[in-house]
Amino acid sequence: MDKEMNIDNDIFIALVEARPVLWDNTLDIFKGINATREAWSQVCYELNEDFKEMESKEKNESGTFA
Template sequence: MSRIFKYDVVTLIEAIENKPCLWDKTADCFKDKIEKEKAWKDVCAFFEEDFLEKDKKEQHKIGEAIRGKWQNIRDSFVKSLKKKSGQATTKNICTMIT
């Protein structure tokens, strides 16, 4: 069962790039769950104009779709780096990303 991701992937990457707490393990806010949740809400609201007016169930559904796509993009990127570098370490990959 495949789902169609209705948002632009490049725009998603750019939106997340502007929120270091979602991807930069060296950022102070990376471990702050409240800050991360706020950042995810901001990203979701960017893609869905009426996101904050939707009920919690619909917000959760949208959030899961966006987070899931981000995880897929991130995991695919890391996997491709490992193939290129011959099993690069996670620390080296994080350095390459930032």
């Protein structure tokens, strides 16, 4: 990976907390892979504005889940 991402932990936590599908296992949607993938994609987009343009390999190398 050429570029290292520096992520503010407080921002990351807030982004995940705002998406219960990522952490609340009492929700039926928690088990839905599409919903969780979409939520992780949203988190990634907010952390890195270039995320949409990245190649799949780059996304995986940056530690993202989409």
